[in-house]
Amino acid sequence: MEKLKIPNVSAAQLSELLYNRQTFLLNKFFLQDLKAASITQWEEITCVGFNPEKSKLEAIVSIKLASGYSGGLCSNGSKEYVRFFVDFKDGNGFQDMGYSSFKVADISEAPAGPQHPLKYMTHLFIDDEKYRKFLTCSTAVIPTVRAVLSWNVIPSTDPNVTPHYGNVKDVDIQLKRRRRFIWGDLFQALDVKIKPDFLAHININEEIHIPQPPNPPLETFYAAYKRAKVPDHRTFYSTVAPLITNAKKFKTLSSYNLFEVQKLKVDVKAITDFILKPISQADVTFEELMCVGLSTPLDTLGAVIKLKKNSGFSGDLCHNGSQEHVAFWADWNNNGIFDQYLGTASITVHDIDNIPADGLYYNVDLPINLTNRIRTCAQPNVIRVRAVLSWSSLPSTTDPNDLNTWGNRVDAVVQIRPSQAAHVEAELTHVGGVDRDLIHPLTFLVNSDTTNPTSHNNRPYGGWVSFHGIINRAGFNGIIKYKIEYKKYGAADSTYASVSTAETFQMIDFAPDPNVEFSDPQSPADGWFIYKENPAIGLYNQTHYLAGWSTGGLTDGNYTIRFTHTDALGNEQVADLFSVVINNVHMSISTTANVSVDLTKTLDLVIDGGDCHCYDKTATNHTVSGHLRAIHPYFALWSLDLQPSSHTHGTVPTPSSRYYDALPNAGDVGNLADNTDDGDENAPWSVDVSAMDNCGYTVSLAARSRVIRDSSTVFPWYGIKAVGFSVTDKCPNT
Template sequence: MPDLNEKQLLVARNESHLFMANIAAKGNLKLTTPLAFFEKNFNVSYEELGCIGYNPNSEELTAIIKIKRSSGYNGNLCNAGSHEYVRFYVDFGGGYKDQGYVGVNVHDIADTFDCDKNLEKPIEFAVRMKLNTSHQLCSKPLLPKVKAVLSWNSIPPANDPNLMQPGYVWGNVKEAQIQIKPLKLQVILPNFGHILETSILNPNLSLNNIILNNPVAEKQLADAKKQLTANKVAFSELIADYKKVKANVEPQRSGFNFLAEAINIKDNNAAINAAKVFEENKLDFSSALANLIASKGNVSYEELGCVALDYHHEALVATFTAKKNYGYGGNLCSAGSKEYVTFWIQDESTNCQWVKVGTSIVNLHDIPGHSGLSYSAILPYDFSKFKLPCGTPRVLKVRAVLSWNVEPTGLDTPYWGNAKESYIQLAPKNWIGSSPKILVIGGVSADFIDGALGLTLNNAKFDDNQNPVIVGSRFMGKISIYGVSAPYAGMKYRIKVVNMDSGASSYVNEPLVVTGYDSSFNIVQTTITPDAANYYTYQSYQLNTKSKLGLFSPGTNNKLNVIIEHEDGSTDSQVIQMDNTLPYVSMRINDEGECVHFKKGDVILGKFSATDNFIYKFNLAVNGGKFTELKFEGVPQVIGIGEANSLVRTVNVVNGDFKVTTALDKNCGNITLVMEQKTIVDSASMASPVYTNQAFCLKD
């Protein structure tokens, strides 16, 4: 079909939800947009995947989404907007496997112009998702392939790496190859397993305390540390290794450290020593030095592709590709080399000057057998000083500078690497004043939890990945609390929990572990222990990038009021409804057993129960037969016209009876009872369904 014009595209955008909700009945839909438009996968008029990558240190997959237009995203920042979803697939050698999906909230953002009068579009968003993977020894690289699927306002279908299912209307697909961080402890030393066992069973003890006064154990730990501390490969050894594999790595690349020292240290002796080392390895020092000086902006080995903002977790993300197999300073068992990515922000309020944000580092190595590996550099940053209320969206220009083996000091790379600019949009300022503020509790934004009932509201999402939450959900297990933290660094707060059913109250007083980074941007964890009055200390953004304030396990089915109390007496609170009781399901039929036998066409009589404190729904289904009778508490229920093989109900059933007429053309069957929950578990995900089943065999 011919392409739609601008007006027709916007109409199609607005009609997308009707098509997605009624794919099965699409022939009966009355749409202005031709049906063929929705059946043609992946329109990139509004959004498009730019780059995908992986950060080996944080073990995060990343994808960067380009938002191209000023409208078509269901409302401005003061409204709910819409979501872009990315589903990741990873192939470790046996085909692509579904890893789940992550989303980002996007809005209509009016066109604005930067300091050079350029249109601030596209706006680029990054999404990140933890990859749970095994690790191999450094002697054997683990280089899986990644596929990312982008879809606007509808979650990409699960377990569909070949994109065979309908519904991929808006978005696109990207593929890349990544590198998993290896294990460097290649041999478990004799008796070292005992030290590890003791450490696991006693997590509060450090390894140094465990091996205290044990010379043998001290020696084993020292040997292990030596294995884990990779050394740089000597220049002569590196040159020899490259010659063996005919890597054809230029002298100015392999001998970079010597050349850079000769250039940057104004000392003739440094240049003389470097020239001597080159001569010993039969390399031309003068030629290599001249070539290095002329190599500014060389992208033959690595190249930056995208730079964006993780909107929900405030981190800058830049994706780059390592293009060659060699030229990175040694294999995975060595120290390798470093790729530096320095981020800058241009702020109109400071006369359009570029302001340096910080530098992120990714280690690279010589890895044979690939045609390009995608990496991501991630830099957490506190953007609070730039934020404005939702009525005034804030778009900033960001620049990332990639540089191999030397940190860039300016807006351009000194030798190898390149720079990329893009536009990012900040989340609106959601807190005004000097009082404490709960932003996220139980994994969900406090704005989407009913203040009186403590249940989740319509359109609630998990803050961590923007996965949808069932409306009316309650909470089970661990309750995490996130809120305003960095502006109060050094001040104190405590968390009071009031049981609204019993009137009892208590303070949370467990040690709290928060995540941040050190001066070299390595991930670090800090443990905050409350004082005798149960007060915690607010941490700086650098030590607590996610603004985590508390974690506790109430272990109750009651309604709780969680209150943050500042040391000055000001407070903020949020009600949550707990439910730590699992649903109950049971089922039995005529003759129970591992596999019950019936004749084809026989009638199976069964009883079942399905109860939950806050029932969502249960599904009673049969394969190899049909339900012909159903009773709840002795009361006959309407099954539907004729017979049915699946029944969905949203009421508790204590005593249920069913009758199944078995099939004449099947040799076996199965009856299943599945209870789906509307419960958030450990502030992380919806509870898994609870189920029971009974198989049966059919004979002639």
């Protein structure tokens, strides 16, 4: 291990830090004795952002040191995990969205030069559709995102748990405005019980598209911006700048012309002089580029942008707004000269009245061509990149130092993915939303652990399984095809079937200026899709999505996956061969009031002898006793919830929860050494009502399984089954 260097840390402190880092890996039992510390000497989330158009969360993680990551690039190294939570401000608090991960390794500081911190980007797509709202044009749905970074341990599903190595970062984001509504939603919002006669013919399930209203009169728009103290050179930048011969380019131009502007007695000459004056540092009053990093497995750069003002973005959410553009550059030989322009990514932004005090955080990403930059793992490839932000006008494609009127630039050091051999033709990077290398070659489960597993271990797949990956063309510009197939484990190869025969790929073409995003639908009957990504001509698959596999109709069990592609000669090459476990079992909930658990169902909760009884503070009647049933082949946890909590004075059921491979109320610790744990068939529980107010109460049971369902790492939820009882000083007839 390379000798560690941590600024402002004594030799004794360094020795203790290193000892704790090494022993952290020895035994999971050790984790129970470690207090939450949020140690960030090795790794830290520096930025989090959201892309409303793509529903994509991104985090930029800074890897700060040369060692302490469990081995070099040629070893397994270790994992950095980022779990994302979102508080949609709907009263449910932070909701778990799942996690993403990436590999880190010891990378030497030699030779001297820019090596650390290394900036990695990781991402997660979320489903935010149901949280979008049809609000006023100037009001957005603004959730809070919490990203939790944890080294080598998957972060807890509890948003309030602090990781030992890593940190927590909260930011506010903006959801895409709802552009369609359903009549039924409108009736519900207005509490319409019976449709009026004149609306009787309306289909309540019909979607209504909301047209974009016309732009407000220039006088109205200008007056609003003056009240918001937006400077004239910002307000009319996209009107004046295109008319000046200073090589500024725009994707879209202002809808207001110069003649209309002059009628408002705006000082156009002053705006012109401001735009033409030399810029040493662009203005970051309205927006600022905060971080840049590389998604190493997917050859994709990402950047996080912070918007700071509620006005100055050329229109509200009902109108076109404006765009933030980020140009990316590479310094391949680390000499301080960013000699190659890689491309520009853009995002649309708007005036939003309810912007939080700390602003809103967005992200953009750009797939890049690293085909000729791949080295073996024995030669870590670390380079510098630069991101240049420009509002409204496009950044320069010829000068990495050029700044337009608004924006800034940020440099970072990133690590390019290594090849696993002298030459890799193709690889699957992610299966079902998790890293391909997390699938165990013997158990076929994700995050396999046969000794002391937690709920994050030994996970099968279910529902829809996505496949993402990259095929390296190695200079070949002809047609490449690929197929992903499955068969029952152990079956003959002749039984292989395609996981899919119809897909739509989201592509981006950088050959035109500006670039063009488009959809590429393909429906090959034989399952051989054409791999159209070709960095040599600027054509990319935006998400590196290859195919999806719907497993709902399959028999549960083990399946083998084969990833095959054609080479430059048209020969078929098997790039990956592995097996997974499929489980589509759902928990069945007993819907009847029972006096004992229903053994025909897998989820049930009872009060012994029946519920809806009275309990009191007397010595013989102060305990509610019951049993619960929560079983699943891939059980994760069950939990009991006593409500209303405002009257319980801290009383909770005993036990209140149990996790896979753990004792009740022990937490997610893996202390039973039972990797076959499938839950509880008939477990006792109780509530002591002595300290509770006189009131009616419910106890509710919910459970989760470990199945990675529909390519989401969020544990599938089942419930609730509830029972009720009352509490008083002394029950009648007792």
